[in-house]
Amino acid sequence: MLKTRTAYFDNAATTFPKPEEVYRFMDIFYRECGVNVGRGQHKLAARASALVSETRELLLDLNHCPEKRVVFTPSATEALNIILRGIGIKDGWNVYVSPFEHNAVTRVLHHIGQTVRINLRTLEVHDLPSIQEQFAAHRPNLVVMSHASNVCGAVVPVHAISAQARPYGAINVIDMAQTMGLIDTELSSSEIDYAVFAGHKTLYGPLGVGGFICSASANPTPLLYGGTGIDSANLDLPMSLPERYEVGSLNIQAIAGLNAALKWIGAIGIHTICKREAEHRNRLLSIFSQFSNVRVVEPTHPLSEHIGVVSCVIKGYAPDEIGKILCACGIAVRTGLHCSPDTHRQLGTFPSGTIRFAPSYFTTSDDFADLEAALDHIEQNS
Amino acid sequence: MLKTRTAYFDNAATTFPKPEEVYRFMDIFYRECGVNVGRGQHKLAARASALVSETRELLLDLNHCPEKRVVFTPSATEALNIILRGIGIKDGWNVYVSPFEHNAVTRVLHHIGQTVRINLRTLEVHDLPSIQEQFAAHRPNLVVMSHASNVCGAVVPVHAISAQARPYGAINVIDMAQTMGLIDTELSSSEIDYAVFAGHKTLYGPLGVGGFICSASANPTPLLYGGTGIDSANLDLPMSLPERYEVGSLNIQAIAGLNAALKWIGAIGIHTICKREAEHRNRLLSIFSQFSNVRVVEPTHPLSEHIGVVSCVIKGYAPDEIGKILCACGIAVRTGLHCSPDTHRQLGTFPSGTIRFAPSYFTTSDDFADLEAALDHIEQNS
Numbered sequence: 137m138l139k140t141r142t143a144y145f146d147n148a149a150t151t152f153p154k155p156e157e158v159y160r161f162m163d164i165f166y167r168e169c170g171v172n173v174g175r176g177q178h179k180l181a182a183r184a185s186a187l188v189s190e191t192r193e194l195l196l197d198l199n200h201c202p203e204k205r206v207v208f209t210p211s212a213t214e215a216l217n218i219i220l221r222g223i224g225i226k227d228g229w230n231v232y233v234s235p236f237e238h239n240a241v242t243r244v245l246h247h248i249g250q251t252v253r254i255n256l257r258t259l260e261v262h263d264l265p266s267i268q269e270q271f272a273a274h275r276p277n278l279v280v281m282s283h284a285s286n287v288c289g290a291v292v293p294v295h296a297i298s299a300q301a302r303p304y305g306a307i308n309v310i311d312m313a314q315t316m317g318l319i320d321t322e323l324s325s326s327e328i329d330y331a332v333f334a335g336h337k338t339l340y341g342p343l344g345v346g347g348f349i350c351s352a353s354a355n356p357t358p359l360l361y362g363g364t365g366i367d368s369a370n371l372d373l374p375m376s377l378p379e380r381y382e383v384g385s386l387n388i389q390a391i392a393g394l395n396a397a398l399k400w401i402g403a404i405g406i407h408t409i410c411k412r413e414a415e416h417r418n419r420l421l422s423i424f425s426q427f428s429n430v431r432v433v434e435p436t437h438p439l440s441e442h443i444g445v446v447s448c449v450i451k452g453y454a455p456d457e458i459g460k461i462l463c464a465c466g467i468a469v470r471t472g473l474h475c476s477p478d479t480h481r482q483l484g485t486f487p488s489g490t491i492r493f494a495p496s497y498f499t500t501s502d503d504f505a506d507l508e509a510a511l512d513h514i515e516q517n518s
Numbered sequence: 519m520l521k522t523r524t525a526y527f528d529n530a531a532t533t534f535p536k537p538e539e540v541y542r543f544m545d546i547f548y549r550e551c552g553v554n555v556g557r558g559q560h561k562l563a564a565r566a567s568a569l570v571s572e573t574r575e576l577l578l579d580l581n582h583c584p585e586k587r588v589v590f591t592p593s594a595t596e597a598l599n600i601i602l603r604g605i606g607i608k609d610g611w612n613v614y615v616s617p618f619e620h621n622a623v624t625r626v627l628h629h630i631g632q633t634v635r636i637n638l639r640t641l642e643v644h645d646l647p648s649i650q651e652q653f654a655a656h657r658p659n660l661v662v663m664s665h666a667s668n669v670c671g672a673v674v675p676v677h678a679i680s681a682q683a684r685p686y687g688a689i690n691v692i693d694m695a696q697t698m699g700l701i702d703t704e705l706s707s708s709e710i711d712y713a714v715f716a717g718h719k720t721l722y723g724p725l726g727v728g729g730f731i732c733s734a735s736a737n738p739t740p741l742l743y744g745g746t747g748i749d750s751a752n753l754d755l756p757m758s759l760p761e762r763y764e765v766g767s768l769n770i771q772a773i774a775g776l777n778a779a780l781k782w783i784g785a786i787g788i789h790t791i792c793k794r795e796a797e798h799r800n801r802l803l804s805i806f807s808q809f810s811n812v813r814v815v816e817p818t819h820p821l822s823e824h825i826g827v828v829s830c831v832i833k834g835y836a837p838d839e840i841g842k843i844l845c846a847c848g849i850a851v852r853t854g855l856h857c858s859p860d861t862h863r864q865l866g867t868f869p870s871g872t873i874r875f876a877p878s879y880f881t882t883s884d885d886f887a888d889l890e891a892a893l894d895h896i897e898q899n900s
Contacts, residue, residue, distance in 0.1 A: 142560060142561060142562055144553075144560075144562070146553065146554065146560065146563075149553065149554035149767070150552065150553060150554045150767060152552050152553055152562075153549065153552070154548075154552065159545060159548065159549055162545075163541060163544075163545045166536075166541065166724070167535065167541055170532065170534050170535070170536065170724075170725075171526075171528065171531070171532060171534055171850070172528065172531035172532045177838070177841040177842060177845050177852075177853065178524060178526075178528065178841075178844075178845045178849070178850035178851070179524060179845060179848075179850075180524055180526070180534075180850060181528075181850070210592030210593070210596075210726065210766075210769070211592070211766040211767060212766070213742065213744035213745065213765050213766030213767075214592075214742060214766065216744070217742050217743060217744065238744075238745060239743075239744055239745040239746075239750060240743075240744035240745055240765070240766065242753065243743040243744055243745070243753060243754070243755065243765075244743045244744065246743070246753040246754070247743045334767075336767065342548070342552075342771055343552075343726075343767055343768075343769040343770060343771055343772070344592070344725075344726035344769045344771065344772055359741075359742075360595065360596060360599050360741075361599060361621075361622075361625040361626045361628075361629045362595035362598070362599065362620075362621055362622035362625055362626065362857075363595065363620060363621040363622055363625070363857030364621075364857075365857065368621060368854065368855040368856070368857050368858075368859055369855060369859045369868070369869055371624065371625060371628040372625070372628070373625065383595050383622070383625075384592075384593035384594070384595030384596065384622065385531070385532060385593060385595075385716075385718065385725055386725075387592070387725040387726045387772075388725060389724055389725055389726065389771075389772075390725070390726055390769075390771075456559070459559040459560075460559055462560075463559050463560045463561060466561075467560070468553070468560030468561075468562060468563070469560070470554075470559075471559065472750065473750040473751060474750070475744075475745030475746075475747065475750050476750075477750055477751045486751070487751055
């Protein structure tokens with residue numbers, strides 16, 4: 137049953153396809169105005185700069201925080217590096233993380249831990265009262281939370297936890313790589329200090345642009361040094377936000393794609409997108425329930441909210457074997473640890489991992505039918 | 519004389535337009551195969567991975583060094599940060615730089631200098647015997663050279679200088695942001711440890727991809743931490759090159775564009791491109807020589823080779839004023855310090871800077887005619 141089409145269930149890695157508007161606008165804008173932003177006085181540079189400003193505003197509007205600032209980086213990983221290494225984690229800090237952190241957080245904290253003694257603690261995210269106790273016993277200095285797990289889709293109650301951490305003066309960082317543009321989130325509250333995004337995932341934009349939303353007074357130590365197009369005679373980086381953190385040329389093509397994506401989300405409506413994702417998750421769960429050899433993997437203490445991502449294991453097969461079989465059946469998934477070994481430790485699926493299915497707004501009935509047929513094929517050949 | 523078209527002379531900031539092949543292939547590839555590289559087993563991921571491998575090979579072929587390795591980063595600035603901060607500059611090191619360094623080098627060295635005592639020295643690049651004396655007097659530990667100035671276009675004899683530095687065990691880093699794909703360069707020699715490139719400049723690729731070429735045994739301390747798609751259970755980054763330095767999702771769209779650009783360069787021929795750039799430089803110099811109020815800015819001790827970039831000042835006007843007038847005339851240039859304040863100090867044009875004209879392969883006779891008309895207009899209104 138070799139297929140020429142691919143049923144793409146790897147949207148947690150990167151959403152694919154993108155809305156037609158994204159491809160089209162990115163191509164047109166880059167052809168018409170593919171110049172360097174903020175580094176020339178000419179009309180094309182001005183047009184490119186206006187696009188960047190508008191895109192920042194669209195991101196702030198989406199998250200209901202017009203008073204905040206957007207810093208663009210090439211990726212969410214880089215944004216997390218800038219934040220976690222720039223906020224000045226000190227010896228003896230109590231750093232809390234969700235059970236669902238990606239290596240973009242855990243490897244960074246591990247690196248910091250080589251020179252600074254960090255007390256790393258995992259939050260009992262399903263149990264807010266116990267978090268209150270955890271915080272009272274060991275006052276939080278920093279709380280880092282994946283808004284949603286990239287492995288099992290569980291959504292962490294980031295606002296409730298941030299609010300509990302705030303009275304201790306903790307810095308709250310949320311990683312919205314899997315949620316921005318999908319879960320309607322209020323970032324104007326003072327509790328969330330940094331919200332990280334990946335343009336190419338739930339925002340339906342292209343690779344090459346991510347970043348973070350923070351207050352105008354945020355001032356982490358920069359991680360990268362270089363030209364900023366302003367204040368060039370200064371050997372130090374300018375103090376102004378976002379320029380201080382946006383060294384090198386901004387990727388105007390990627391930002392154009394993100395701009396179109398944000399307008400597409402606005403036109404469809406974030407709640408419509410979220411509703412469809414919930415339907416897709418239910419569709420996946422319904423398909424899996426038909427196969428006795430398939431076990432959906434969930435946290436021991438499940439959370440009430442989920443994004444579309446579902447992980448499972450199939451009896452008698454290692455996840456990587458299933459990945460190969462599904463590949464031959466034209467089903468694109470990602471198997472293994474998904475760059476989140478700690479999540480798999482929590483889920484009891486370390487070290488072999490799971491098979492992850494991540495639908496998107498564009499997943500079709502044909503995709504689900506192909507998946508069902510493939511699982512049928514696996515069951516019959518078991 | 520307001521113009522609707524723009525004569526673009528800002529190619530040192532980013533080449534514009536790109537070859538038609540670049541726009542087209544980037545769009546098609548991202549529509550057909552816009553997935554995450556090295557993080558899935560499916561066919562699309564395999565196709566994307568093959569494209570990335572081919573692009574690395576094309577870069578090595580272009581620079582005659584098939585035995586070396588390519589590390590992709592989102593920008594040349596990031597590549598320079600990784601290298602300069604990863605090689606372990608130590609207290610008391612003699613660090614030599616060319617007179618033409620960009621803030622992507624000078625700000626990074628200044629930052630390192632906050633915690634490590636660096637003896638920073640400027641190379642007399644026009645005088646190789648004097649460099650020999652400099653090196654003998656203060657043994658070089660690190661030599662960082664812009665292959666060509668982004669302000670005046672002077673080409674630094676990087677091979678000759680690297681060869682002189684090598685016997686002292688110095689690390690040689692060359693910044694080819696303004697030259698790779700334009701000047702045929704031999705990187706297989708053991709003298710050059712790191713050669714940095716920007717995909718979106720003389721390589722005629724898109725924004726979003728840069729990187730460096732190094733030996734397979736290069737091992738700077740990583741600057742960024744995060745997911746690599748391999749060895750996920752390891753809290754440390756994998757030791758393998760290039761994965762160790764390529765955290766987060768590779769920008770497959772940008773790499774597709776660079777792939778098409780490298781094939782375009784191969785089809786046209788780097789020597790043909792270089793010849794046309796030389797003609798364009800001569801055309802600029804010939805135009806400027808017609809105007810007595812225009813003074814071309816060159817180093818006190820000119821170098822024999824140049825890329826197309828030419829800087830000038832116009833009597834009676836600050837460069838920024840000229841930038842605005844040219845902008846109104848439909849001429850895109852960049853004025854001021856070009857993120858290279860030290861170059862302007864050398865050229866005697868600090869702090870007001872110059873007006874920079876940077877043609878590309880695609881600069882047309884119409885562009886030059888527009889420029890000539892604009893300079894006429896300025897002269898008549900002086």
